[in-house]
Amino acid sequence: MDYNSHWMSKVVEMAMNSILNPDDIKKALDVFKAVDSFDHKRFFEMVGLKVKSADDVKKAFHILDADNSGFIEEEELKCVLKHFATDGRDLTDKETKAFLQAADKDGDGKIGAE
Numbered sequence: 001m002d003y004n005s006h007w008m009s010k011v012v013e014m015a016m017n018s019i020l021n022p023d024d025i026k027k028a029l030d031v032f033k034a035v036d037s038f039d040h041k042r043f044f045e046m047v048g049l050k051v052k053s054a055d056d057v058k059k060a061f062h063i064l065d066a067d068n069s070g071f072i073e074e075e076e077l078k079c080v081l082k083h084f085a086t087d088g089r090d091l092t093d094k095e096t097k098a099f100l101q102a103a104d105k106d107g108d109g110k111i112g113a114e
């Protein structure tokens with residue numbers, strides 16, 4: 001990892017930690033450490049995002065939308081855990097697709113902010 005991308009991921013991690021409890025994030029990442037074990041509903045529940053205000057959820061969405069396109073695309077979804085903690089793993093293709101399918105309500109291959 002080069003210096004700049006490391007610095008960026010630290011900034012992202014800090015932004016996420018300002019919304020969510022770092023201990024909860026750590027616990028949730030631990031639960032889904034095994035390949036193909038990721039369950040986004042349980043994950044968001046564990047990190048406390050489910051009980052956050054619409055404003056905080058929107059903030060989190062914008063952190064995950066790394067290129068500010070207004071959507072979370074497959075590529076961004078794949079490294080979604082890295083946005084919660086720098087040592088989060090990449091999702092597998094299977095996990096990414098399952099997550100995308102569950103969250104992509106209009107079937108355009110990306111997740112909108114609504």
Ligand SMILES: [Ca+2]
Nearest residue numbers: 065069071073
């Ligand atoms: Ca995007």
